[in-house]
Amino acid sequence: MKKPEVVFFFGDPVVRGSGYQLTQWIQPLQRLSSAHPVTIVLGDSGFLPKIPPHSSVQVVVCETESELDEFFVLNRPAVILYPNQYYRNFKALSYSDALHVFVSHGESDKQYMSERGLTAFDFLFLAGEVAKQRVERDIPEYPADRIRLIGRPQLLDEVVVPSDIPPTSRKKTVLYAPTWEGGKPFNRYGSVYSHGVTLVEQILDDPQLRLIYRPHPFTGNIVPEWGNAHRSILGKIREANNRDATANHFHDKSVFGWQLGFADLMISDVSAVAYDWLATGKPIILTRPAEREAVLPSIGIFAEFDLLDANQAPEIRKIIGDALHSGDLQDRVGRWSKKYYSPTLNPETGHEVFVDEISALIKLVRESRTVSEERVAHRRPLTTTGVPAHLVGLPGAVVRWLGKKTRFVIRTFIPERTRSKLTTKVVARSYRILQDVANSGKPLVIAEGPGSTIRAVREASLLFGPPRDSQPLMSMPIIAIASLHSYFLAQLVIRLGGRKNLSREEIVYLRTAESIKRAIIALRPRHVFYNQLSPRNHFGFRNFATQHVLLWPERFGESPNHNLLPYDIVVSDSPRFIQDAQQKVFWVVESTLMSSDQFISVATKQL
Numbered sequence: 001m002k003k004p005e006v007v008f009f010f011g012d013p014v015v016r017g018s019g020y021q022l023t024q025w026i027q028p029l030q031r032l033s034s035a036h037p038v039t040i041v042l043g044d045s046g047f048l049p050k051i052p053p054h055s056s057v058q059v060v061v062c063e064t065e066s067e068l069d070e071f072f073v074l075n076r077p078a079v080i081l082y083p084n085q086y087y088r089n090f091k092a093l094s095y096s097d098a099l100h101v102f103v104s105h106g107e108s109d110k111q112y113m114s115e116r117g118l119t120a121f122d123f124l125f126l127a128g129e130v131a132k133q134r135v136e137r138d139i140p141e142y143p144a145d146r147i148r149l150i151g152r153p154q155l156l157d158e159v160v161v162p163s164d165i166p167p168t169s170r171k172k173t174v175l176y177a178p179t180w181e182g183g184k185p186f187n188r189y190g191s192v193y194s195h196g197v198t199l200v201e202q203i204l205d206d207p208q209l210r211l212i213y214r215p216h217p218f219t220g221n222i223v224p225e226w227g228n229a230h231r232s233i234l235g236k237i238r239e240a241n242n243r244d245a246t247a248n249h250f251h252d253k254s255v256f257g258w259q260l261g262f263a264d265l266m267i268s269d270v271s272a273v274a275y276d277w278l279a280t281g282k283p284i285i286l287t288r289p290a291e292r293e294a295v296l297p298s299i300g301i302f303a304e305f306d307l308l309d310a311n312q313a314p315e316i317r318k319i320i321g322d323a324l325h326s327g328d329l330q331d332r333v334g335r336w337s338k339k340y341y342s343p344t345l346n347p348e349t350g351h352e353v354f355v356d357e358i359s360a361l362i363k364l365v366r367e368s369r370t371v372s373e374e375r376v377a378h379r380r381p382l383t384t385t386g387v388p389a390h391l392v393g394l395p396g397a398v399v400r401w402l403g404k405k406t407r408f409v410i411r412t413f414i415p416e417r418t419r420s421k422l423t424t425k426v427v428a429r430s431y432r433i434l435q436d437v438a439n440s441g442k443p444l445v446i447a448e449g450p451g452s453t454i455r456a457v458r459e460a461s462l463l464f465g466p467p468r469d470s471q472p473l474m475s476m477p478i479i480a481i482a483s484l485h486s487y488f489l490a491q492l493v494i495r496l497g498g499r500k501n502l503s504r505e506e507i508v509y510l511r512t513a514e515s516i517k518r519a520i521i522a523l524r525p526r527h528v529f530y531n532q533l534s535p536r537n538h539f540g541f542r543n544f545a546t547q548h549v550l551l552w553p554e555r556f557g558e559s560p561n562h563n564l565l566p567y568d569i570v571v572s573d574s575p576r577f578i579q580d581a582q583q584k585v586f587w588v589v590e591s592t593l594m595s596s597d598q599f600i601s602v603a604t605k606q607l
Contacts, residue, residue, distance in 0.1 A: 004058065004075055005079065006029075006037070018086075028352075037058070041071065043088055099122045100122050101121060101125055102124050102125065107340055108275050109134070109297030116139065116541035151353055154257060154276070155276075165248070172209055177266060179270065181223045192230055198316075202316045203320075204237070209317075279337050283323040286308065288310075530549070569594060
């Protein structure tokens with residue numbers, strides 16, 4: 001196998017159903033492979049059937065961390081590409097002898113496209129000016145010179161109309177491409193359950209319209225009612241085709257792309273396919289989410305276009321007719337297309353911008369595999385906003401209530417179970433740092449790393465004796481544990497007298513990382529402390545007004561890597577760690593590195 005200069009990393013498991021994020025990049029990677037050796041690294045062999053048998057791109061499966069480590073060490077790729085922010089990127093990002101580039105899996109105004117987790121990447125390859133403005137607004141610390149506008153490479157792909165879609169006598173083809181229900185109410189943008197059945201009924205009854213129904217592959221995975229609505233739509237399509245064999249309405253399960261040139265109008269939701277459609281200049285109808293908690297983008301097409309409410313679904317035939325003959329709508333589509341998408345081809349060279357940008361990064365790595373100290377940049381402090389009450393790990397309603405009723409509340413949380421246990425010494429050292437900060441009278445949120453043994457819990461609890469100078473602690477750290485088994489053992493330790501001043505209520509059981517995210521969003525804490533570098537910590541990065549501090553005690557065998565970059569401050573007791581961090585290949589260093597003594601001095605004054 002030829003050693004790759006470029007790796008496309010896709011660590012998702014098959015059960016996640018995200019194969020569409022991989023397949024849409026295969027043709028751009030094939031074109032890139034004519035200039036540079038490219039390898040797709042899969043984290044799950046189940047995705048192998050997604051790769052065309054005669055693809056010019058090499059494919060490797062690394063299902064374990066050791067296999068991935070060995071692959072990177074042996075091949076030393078210059079550039080690693082990522083189509084998403086899935087937590088399994090964590091291991092690949094720990095390889096710092098390469099440039100890490102986020103290429104996304106589609107353009108949209110979803111919060112996902114401008115989250116703090118993007119700071120872990122050296123470069124962002126974005127579609128156009130709107131995407132750049134989105135990042136500049138939400139991640140103001142991200143260096144502008146690390147943003148590259150590449151347009152939408154997939155628009156250059158060769159598309160093939162599926163062989164099983166027969167011709168029709170209908171005059172116009174309507175593409176209905178709704179998104180799924182989303183994992184949580186705040187991103188429940190889809191219309192299958194609220195609009196879908198009525199929309200499809202009306203379109204099927206119009207003798208002038210032919211329907212292509214292309215639902216998101218995840219539809220019905222979370223909410224059963226959405227799956228029922230999806231199956232109802234499929235049943236109505238079958239019935240309509242039985243009534244009129246020449247109508248040939250179509251349930252589309254193919255890769256997205258050919259539909260852009262085939263259909264005359266699209267109906268969609270807050271979804272990447274809606275933004276792809278803009279490039280056609282043809283009419284589009286966008287739905288308004290029926291979910292009350294769904295957060296609509298405040299800029300872009302969903303702020304300017306008229307949105308279709310669920311109660312308007314019975315009128316869709318008239319709305320489609322008006323849209324097909326609306327010159328104003330088509331003008332708006334064309335105008336926004338230019339805003340969202342930069343040119344895909346370089347007007348000066350005629351080459352694909354995506355390929356040219358990758359070539360430039362490879363040249364950069366070739367010139368130097370090391371980074372000088374002047375490339376280490378310090379972030380400016382974030383504005384401290386939000387309520388002084390900080391609580392993590394409880395249901396959203398309780399969090400919001402306590403945020404109003406309580407002035408100083410604090411919980412520590414454990415993002416996930418780790419592979420190696422923290423020693424009592426490591427836990428104790430971190431808590432000593434936190435004790436000094438807590439005694440300064442500043443409210444905190446502390447993220448405690450997993451793996452704390454009962455012995456470590458007892459040792460940590462003993463650190464919190466009477467406050468210095470008999471001043472009451474304004475914020476009292478409380479230990480939270482992810483393992484239910486460890487939670488009950490910790491309760492037993494307290495009952496047996498592990499520490500007289502620590503009540504059973506000060507041990508909290510945290511169930512999911514999702515609850516961390518929702519709590520931090522709800523409370524907007526000023527500071528979050530993490531006691532472990534964990535892939536699950538990215539759930540805490542959703543609030544940009546929060547300062548995120550990683551406590552990195554000295555640990556054998558661990559070295560700095562790109563996963564440090566989303567944190568505002570990294571604190572370590574190890575001089576060697578700080579030295580290694582400054583010498584590592586960090587093309588963008590977003591973290592301020594401090595010793596524990598420096599941190600305590602700063603924290604007691606500023607936090």
